[in-house]
Amino acid sequence: MTDFILDYGPLAAVIAAGAFALAAALAPPAGRIAAGLYRICGLIGACFLILIGLLILLEIGSRVAAIYVPGLKAYAGYSMAASAFFAFAYTFGHRAHIRMSAIIGRLTGQARRVAEIWCLAASAFVTGFVCWYAVKLVAVSWDLEDVSESTDRMLLWIPQTALALGSTVLFMCVLHRLVDVLRGGDIGDQRSADAMATAE
Numbered sequence: 001m002t003d004f005i006l007d008y009g010p011l012a013a014v015i016a017a018g019a020f021a022l023a024a025a026l027a028p029p030a031g032r033i034a035a036g037l038y039r040i041c042g043l044i045g046a047c048f049l050i051l052i053g054l055l056i057l058l059e060i061g062s063r064v065a066a067i068y069v070p071g072l073k074a075y076a077g078y079s080m081a082a083s084a085f086f087a088f089a090y091t092f093g094h095r096a097h098i099r100m101s102a103i104i105g106r107l108t109g110q111a112r113r114v115a116e117i118w119c120l121a122a123s124a125f126v127t128g129f130v131c132w133y134a135v136k137l138v139a140v141s142w143d144l145e146d147v148s149e150s151t152d153r154m155l156l157w158i159p160q161t162a163l164a165l166g167s168t169v170l171f172m173c174v175l176h177r178l179v180d181v182l183r184g185g186d187i188g189d190q191r192s193a194d195a196m197a198t199a200e
Contacts, residue, residue, distance in 0.1 A: 006143060010135040013168055014128055021172040025179035034176060035093070041169050042090025048083035048162075052076050071152025078159035085166025089173040113181070120178040127171040134164040 024034035059072040091097055104115045140146075141157040148154045 006136075006139050009139050010132040013135040013164075014132050014171070017131060017168045017172045018128070018175055021175035022179060024172070024176045025183065031176075034172065037169060038089045038093045038173060041086045041088075041166065045083045045085075045087030045090065045166075048079045048086065052079045052083065055079065071150060071154070074148055074150035074152045074154070078154075078162070081159065082162035082166070085163050085170070088166055088170040092170060092173050092177070117178070117181055120174065120181060124171070124175045124178050127167065127174045130167045131164075131171040134160070134167045138164045 020030070020034070023030040025031065055072055055076040058069065059076075062069045062072070104112065104119065107115050138157050138160045141155070141160055146156045148156055
C-alpha cells in the first residue's frame with residue numbers, strides 16, 4: 001500500500017486538481033467553490049504571516065528573559081514557507097504577482113491572446129510539476145519518517161504538507177485561468193479571481 005501511494009499518489013493529486021480546475025472553469029457552481037477555496041488559502045497564508053511575527057517576538061522576548069525555547073527559528077521558517085505557498089493561488093487569482101511584461105505588454109489583439117495562452121500553458125505545466133513533486137516529497141518524508149535537523153526534531157512531512165497543498169491549489173488556479181482564457185475570457189491583468197470563477 002505504501003509503495004502504491006508513493007508511486008501513484010502524486011499523479012492522483014495532479015489529476016484530481018486538474019479535474020477540479022476544469023470543472024471550476026466550465027461550471028459556475030464549481031467556480032464559486034474554487035473562488036472560495038482561493039480566498040481561504042489567502043486567509044491561511046495571512047495567518048501564517050502573523051504567526052511569523054509572533055514567533056519572532058517570542059524569540060526576542062525569550063532571549064531578553066534568558067529563557068531558551070527550542071525550535072523557534074525552525075517554526076518561523078516553516079511558517080514563512082506555508083504563508084507563501086498558501087497565498088500563491090489567491091495572489092495569482094487577483095493578478096497581484098509581479099509580471100515581466102516587457103515583451104508581452106507591447107502586444108495587442110490576437111497576438112496578445114496567443115502570448116497569454118502560451119504563458120499560462122507553460123505556467124500550468126510548471127505548477128503541475130511542482131504539485132507532483134511536492135506531494136511526492138510529503139509521501140517520501142512520511143514513509144521514511146524523516147525529521148528536521150533543527151532542535152525541534154519535527155517530522156518533515158508536517159510542514160511539507162503546507163507546500164503540497166499550496167502548490168496544488170496554485171496549479172488549480174493557473175489551469176482554471178488557462179481554460180477560462182481559452183474559452184474567450186478576459187486577459188486583462190486586473191480581473192479578480194471571483195470574477196474569473198463566476199464568469200459564464
